[in-house]
Amino acid sequence: MIVLNQGKELVRVESWDDIVGRPGFNGNLNPAEHVLSGIIGQYAFADRIRCGLSDCHRPHGRGYLVVTKSGVETNIGKDCGKNYFGVDFETMATQFDRDMRDKQARERLWDFTFKLDELKQRIKALRTGERGADWVYKNSRPLVESGKGVPGVVIRRIADLLRTGDSVLTTEREPTEREIDLARVQGSRPPRVIVEKVADIRGLEALQSQNDLRQIMVVDLEEGIKEFEPLDVDTMKSTELSRWSKWVGRIEQKLDSAAAAISSGQALLAPANLQPFAILIPNFEAPETFRAYLKTLA
Known part of the structure; x- marks a missing residue:
């Protein structure tokens, strides 16, 4: 070249x-x-x-x-x-x-200005489409924020799964007499608890911080566009050109990340996918509130 x-x-x-x-x-x-x-x-x-x-x-x-x-x-x-x-x-x-860096950045930014309307439409489609980013963000908040209809025991277990990167929901119970006797016969120490798999939970990655749809769609993209639009590309200094050129260069990656997060969020928020968490909820935590939350997702 x-x-x-x-x-x-x-x-x-x-x-x-x-x-x-x-x-x-x-x-x-x-x-x-x-x-x-x-x-x-x-x-x-x-x-x-x-x-x-x-x-x-x-x-x-x-x-x-x-x-x-x-x-x-x-x-x-x-x-x-x-x-x-x-x-x-x-x-x-x-x-x-x-x-050269400045001129290449100006070229990129001028080219970007002609694509702004198209970008706004793409963002709008991702946000407001059926079960799009806005729907996923709004309905996933109760899974990570208390006081929004999901019992604390479920929120805490989801936090544990996110921290460990696991997607398998399990429960613990005391071992039966038969299980204790079997362990002794086999020369093993009797287990204190038995861990049983309940279900594989899909789409938990939608709740990871890097997939925060409000951060991606509103803060990073829409607010970035509002800040960029009134600027004069021709009078930008080197530092501004570098900053905005890098921002423009990350837009497609952010849109791809948003689309992936929406897809994961849709899988996560399927009522049948979240229903297994009900087994964790004791009566004193009002399991009916979780059932009501699941109905809003149907």
Whole structure:
């Protein structure tokens, strides 16, 4: 890939032949006879390109296109530039790299502005669709927040499962006399409790903090859009360009994460999937409140 920095725009050139064919290009430039004027581009190839300095000619995978004060152009690697042109080259390379990052970020952000309406529609569809993000977030809160219709014993067990990364719901009971006798016959210590599997619970990952749909859809995306929209991309400083370019670069990943969290949440909130937790609820914790909660999910 070859990128030329031409004024306010970046020009991408696919073929090295297009560079060699430029009127001022010299692939055998003697650095002792020239003074560096500036850096006009950079390149990166899997196949290495021979350095354009007559004192070097070593192949480089990455490098810069430079122009001298006499208008001659050539290609050099970063180390060659520093060795032959000293501090001037290092200063120019640092500035060039910053300018390239800024221009690439501006290009990305300008391209993004034309896709804002489409993004808003995608977010709306994910949030308000049937059993979408809003539905999943609202109906999953009782499973992690007390006082919303789900008994504390269920909330605590779900918290335990999330902490351990397990998805198997189990119960404990005292061993029967037969189980105690069997252990003794086998030469084992009698068990204090017997752990029995109740069910595999699907979709618990929807409750993990990284899958918080309000954080993804509202805080990260919608509030980010509101903050970005009034900004002027052309006047952004390097730090702003870097920040917003990174934010834009994460949008698709966030949308994918949201879609996956919605799917997991739908599986989790199926009444039949949560019904097994009822076995944990003692009478004094009002099991009817959990039944009422499950009915709201049907």
